[in-house]
Amino acid sequence: MRLLAIETSTEYCSVALWQDGVVSERCELVGQKHSEVLMGMLDTLLKEAGIKVKQVDGIAFGKGPGSFTGVRIACGVTQGLALGADVEVVGVCTLEALAEASGKDKVIAALDARMSELYLAAYEKRDGEWLAVIEPCLCKAEDAPALSGEGWFGVGSGFLVGSLTPTPLPAGEGLKARYGAQINGVDEKAVPQASAVARIGAREFVKGNAVDAALALPLYLRDKVALKTSERPAK
Numbered sequence: 001m002r003l004l005a006i007e008t009s010t011e012y013c014s015v016a017l018w019q020d021g022v023v024s025e026r027c028e029l030v031g032q033k034h035s036e037v038l039m040g041m042l043d044t045l046l047k048e049a050g051i052k053v054k055q056v057d058g059i060a061f062g063k064g065p066g067s068f069t070g071v072r073i074a075c076g077v078t079q080g081l082a083l084g085a086d087v088e089v090v091g092v093c094t095l096e097a098l099a100e101a102s103g104k105d106k107v108i109a110a111l112d113a114r115m116s117e118l119y120l121a122a123y124e125k126r127d128g129e130w131l132a133v134i135e136p137c138l139c140k141a142e143d144a145p146a147l148s149g150e151g152w153f154g155v156g157s158g159f160l161v162g163s164l165t166p167t168p169l170p171a172g173e174g175l176k177a178r179y180g181a182q183i184n185g186v187d188e189k190a191v192p193q194a195s196a197v198a199r200i201g202a203r204e205f206v207k208g209n210a211v212d213a214a215l216a217l218p219l220y221l222r223d224k225v226a227l228k229t230s231e232r233p234a235k
Helices: 034-049 068-085 094-102 174-182 194-206
Strands: 002-007 012-019 022-029 058-064 088-093 106-114 117-126 129-139 152-155 183-187
Touching: 002 034, 002 068, 002 194, 012 034, 012 194, 022 034, 022 194, 034 068, 058 068, 058 094, 058 194, 068 088, 088 094, 088 194, 094 106, 094 117, 094 129, 094 152, 094 194, 106 174, 117 174, 152 174, 174 183
Parallel strands: 002 058, 058 088, 106 152, 152 183
Antiparallel strands: 002 012, 012 022, 106 117, 117 129
C-alpha cells in the first residue's frame, strides 16, 4: 500500500510517503508560507519515489488542532488530491501524531494555542495502538485535566507555555508544575510531522476507517477562532 501524508498545522510543513512500511519524508520550517511551498514539496517527494499521485492508495493529513490557516490548507489540498486520484482519506489528530513520533508509550502532547492557552491530549500505547487517556482539549496549563500514574513524557510547544494562576509561572513551567513528578521528561521542540501522520494513517486504512475525500475535515477545539479571549462568550 502507498499512502501520501500531509502535515501543516504548525510553522513546519512536512509531507511523507508510506510504502508498505517504508516512509520517506520532506520537512521544512516555512513560517506562514505553507500554501507557497506545499505543492512543490509534494511534487519533489513523488518524483524522488518515481510515482505519480494517481498511484497512491490513499491520503492521510494532520487534521488539527493547530494553526487555523495551516489546518485548512492540509484539508483543502488533501481533498483536491484525493478527488483527482479517486482515493479515500484519513484525518489524523496532530496531538496523536506528536505521541507517535515520541518513541514513548505514555505521552502528554501539547501545542501552544496562543492567548495563554494550549491544545492538549494524553495517550497511552496499548497493543500497538494509542488510547486517549485525555481526549484532545483546549485549556490553560493550570487547568489541564488530571492524570493518574507516573512515567509520562511531555512533547510539543505547549510545554513552553507558562501559567497565570494560582501563582504566575514563567514560560516553560506551566504544564511541568501541573503534572510535577508524573512527568519524567519533556521535548518541547517536538512538532507534528507527516511521517507520524503516515504511520497512524496506514493503520487506520488497514482497519477500514478511511472516508470519502469530501469528509477531509479539520478538528477545531476553539469555536471562535478569530476572537480574542475577552471577546469569546463565557462558558
